[in-house]
Amino acid sequence: MSESNMDSGKKTRRDFLNYIFSVGLFGWLGSVLYPLYSFVSSSKLKIDDISYINLGVNNEMEINSSKLFKINKKPAILIKTKDGELKALSAVCTHLQCTVQFNKEENALRCPCHFGKYDLSGKNVSGPPPNPLTQYEVFVKNDIILVRK
Amino acid sequence: MYFSGTVTLLLLFNLILTGLLLFLYYKEGNSFAYESVEFISYKVRFGWLVRAIHYWSAVLLILSIAFHMFSMFFLRAYRKPREITWFTGALLLLLAVWFSYSGSVLPWNSKSLFMAQSSTEILKAAPLIGNTLADYLIGGNVITGQNLSFIYKVHILILPALFSFILYIHFSSIKRNGLFNPEIEYNSGDECKKKLPIYPNFSIRAFLLLIIVTDLLFILAVFSPVEIGIKADDMITAPQGTMPGWYFLFVLQLSKIIHLFAAEVNGKQIGITICICIGMVWFLAPLWDRISNKSKISTFQKYFGISVIILIFCLTIIACVADY
Numbered sequence: 001m002s003e004s005n006m007d008s009g010k011k012t013r014r015d016f017l018n019y020i021f022s023v024g025l026f027g028w029l030g031s032v033l034y035p036l037y038s039f040v041s042s043s044k045l046k047i048d049d050i051s052y053i054n055l056g057v058n059n060e061m062e063i064n065s066s067k068l069f070k071i072n073k074k075p076a077i078l079i080k081t082k083d084g085e086l087k088a089l090s091a092v093c094t095h096l097q098c099t100v101q102f103n104k105e106e107n108a109l110r111c112p113c114h115f116g117k118y119d120l121s122g123k124n125v126s127g128p129p130p131n132p133l134t135q136y137e138v139f140v141k142n143d144i145i146l147v148r149k
Numbered sequence: 150m151y152f153s154g155t156v157t158l159l160l161l162f163n164l165i166l167t168g169l170l171l172f173l174y175y176k177e178g179n180s181f182a183y184e185s186v187e188f189i190s191y192k193v194r195f196g197w198l199v200r201a202i203h204y205w206s207a208v209l210l211i212l213s214i215a216f217h218m219f220s221m222f223f224l225r226a227y228r229k230p231r232e233i234t235w236f237t238g239a240l241l242l243l244l245a246v247w248f249s250y251s252g253s254v255l256p257w258n259s260k261s262l263f264m265a266q267s268s269t270e271i272l273k274a275a276p277l278i279g280n281t282l283a284d285y286l287i288g289g290n291v292i293t294g295q296n297l298s299f300i301y302k303v304h305i306l307i308l309p310a311l312f313s314f315i316l317y318i319h320f321s322s323i324k325r326n327g328l329f330n331p332e333i334e335y336n337s338g339d340e341c342k343k344k345l346p347i348y349p350n351f352s353i354r355a356f357l358l359l360i361i362v363t364d365l366l367f368i369l370a371v372f373s374p375v376e377i378g379i380k381a382d383d384m385i386t387a388p389q390g391t392m393p394g395w396y397f398l399f400v401l402q403l404s405k406i407i408h409l410f411a412a413e414v415n416g417k418q419i420g421i422t423i424c425i426c427i428g429m430v431w432f433l434a435p436l437w438d439r440i441s442n443k444s445k446i447s448t449f450q451k452y453f454g455i456s457v458i459i460l461i462f463c464l465t466i467i468a469c470v471a472d473y
Contacts, residue, residue, distance in 0.1 A: 032363060035195035039170055042193040054187065056379050144379060 055145040058086070066102035071149055075099045076136065078145065081120060082107070088136040088147045089122045095129045109133070153217040155355050159362045160210040167203035168305075175255070177301040179294025182257035183380040190377055201370030207249045209366070211396055214242045222434065222454050225446070226329040232435040234326065237319040239432050244312050246396050247286070251304040253394055254292060258378035260391060265292055268393035271400050274417040275425060294381075392468070399464035400424050402471070406464075427457060 055069060055078055067078045068091060075091040079102055089109070091099050098113035108125065109118040116127035123132045137148040174193055176185040189196035218238055221227065227235035254265045269287060273279040283290060288299030393401055400420055408416030430437070430453070438450050 028360060031367075035198055036166075036170070038194035039196060039199050040173065042196070043173065054377075054379055 052146045052148045055147060058140050058143050058145050064104055077102060079120060086138045086145060087120055088138040090134040093129055094131040152358060153213060153220055155358055156362060157213045157217055159359050160206050160213055163206040163366060164210060167199050170199050171203055177298045179297060182255060182297055186256045187377055197374055198370055201374045202366045204375045205366050205369040207252060211245050211249060214245050218242060219458060227435040230326050234319060234322040235435055237315050240315050244308060248308050250394055251300050254300050257297060257381045259381050260378045262292060262381035263391040264393060268397050271393055271397055271417060271421060275421045276418060398468040399461045402464040402468040431457060
């Protein structure tokens, strides 16, 4: 039967199975090799390209407190307000680049160099600072505070 | 059963490949390690996948070496002339655990730091050798950002070199004595003395195993990827439910049980001492198991093997369940 099929050039069941398994095998190879190729070809990326910064567990940060961190190699400040709201701002004073501090009593940001004052949204309220502080997007995922660069 | 060694080799191949890929982007040191792992996981294309496959390959490698060793123990494959194969195999299991332990520190997140610290504490409790062992494992008494570099170098240079050397001896010994086949070993009939040809019979089976193992790793990596956590800092409290590496859980649980029954003794020290003693008896099986021969099985050997497996399995399960 099979010999006569082969003689007449007809496809046998074996040919069909060979075809199916070959396609499957190439599909499998592709699904393994593509991630490997993509991984290696990502070498142009730089570590600074990480789009957000992990600032620890939200529950462990006290209400009405702040935390300094670096964003793009410059100081920034994370504030947890009295209402539990999270704010992330640049900590570089727009006047003469001093690092600002969170003042709990005033519920504001103060620059110790020339007494510039910003509110918690980063707006320059009083003193010499000419511009507001840059605000960063902050969000909480699985109770981890993340700040987008 | 005969393919447990092949699965182990395939997992090792996966580990080496993914390890080399991670090596391209990982940066050691307190200030870079966590950031580079974050970079690999979030920025590098399929970085999370490569990292998860590396992790799951390591877990399965230890399990498959252990399974391979248990099966060889019950088949009494350690007997003359295969003692060297047995000893080197047992050493390879220890090295695989050391690999996994050192690798678990490298992501430098809070969970990995405290997990490695509690594993180290268990090892340090070992009488006489504990502190020296910790010195070789982590390059000091406690894990800090400074010795992260030491652990990394051990993980990528010292351990692979040692592992390759012992694996070479393991294979040389197998080559000299032939693959262990109980059908040939325990049956004298000529029909059993068939050898499995390497090509195509063995090669095709090995290739099918490669597909199955790789698919299993992909499934595990996709459905249970490795988390990044928060950056390691020993000034913050350990995350809830921090436990030593899963391969040390039975030691921890044994210590807890000892402490439960005798509060005044050092449960950790007695627990690790018992485990080391049992391990030594297991390791030295070719020396004491002189009774069993081709037809006769030693009763002690059989019951000792079963007890050890039940003990490790039950203690690990209890430790996992107790955590919840």
